[in-house]
Amino acid sequence: MFFEKKIDLRSKQAMVAFLCGHHRYYTMNSWNRTTSYANRIKIPYLGLTQEQVSRAYDILDTDYWDELQFVIDDFTSEMDGNYTIGVNGRSGGYLVLYRGEYYDPGYKSRCRACGQLNYQAVSGEVGQCGRCGKMERVNFSKPLRWHRVLPGQGIDQGESFEDWSMQQLRERVELVCRFDRACDEIRNAFIDLLDNCCVIEETVMVPKTVRRIVCAAA
Ligand SMILES: [Zn+2]
Incomplete structure (x- = not known):
């Protein structure tokens, strides 16, 4: 558990402290001011070894995110589309909890x-x-049935939770903890890439040189 925390669901104080103290980030731009729960995923703050850090910078301009997307897809479908996870910030430094919806x-x-x-x-x-x-x-x-993110909607921005029932608080804490766990899964999958994959350059038909990530057989 790197991002996920164990919260006492019997304590109103503990739950409010967790929700109010959770890291937050903008859902769109800093001038839009809408925020939601977030976790910082900048390389220096991921708790990586020195060797993993240097490999991480090598991977960043490849298509590596394709290897992590499954975690977000799982989360989104588990939330029945009402919530999803997006990357935001300069050079994608934050995972942000977003509202979303299925639509026709x-x-x-x-x-x-x-x-x-x-x-x-x-x-x-x-x-x-x-x-x-x-x-x-x-x-x-x-x-x-397609899915879309609703980036204009923040989550619990400026909320003090004063008039929330215990049940409402529990549900919200469970959502944010589930988000944190998904962030842990993304971090773990990323570390897996660092430990088991290497970057290769190949010339494709176009022709241009692209950098792809290649993983050892799972
Ligand atoms: Zn046709």
């Missing part, structure tokens, strides 16, 4: 050939695709 983007059909989405439903079995022209456009069997 409104697309009714999709081309099986090129993947183009369309707001119009097909009247028969298949319709013509407006992009590639093929008769491959088919309706979705059920509405799409």
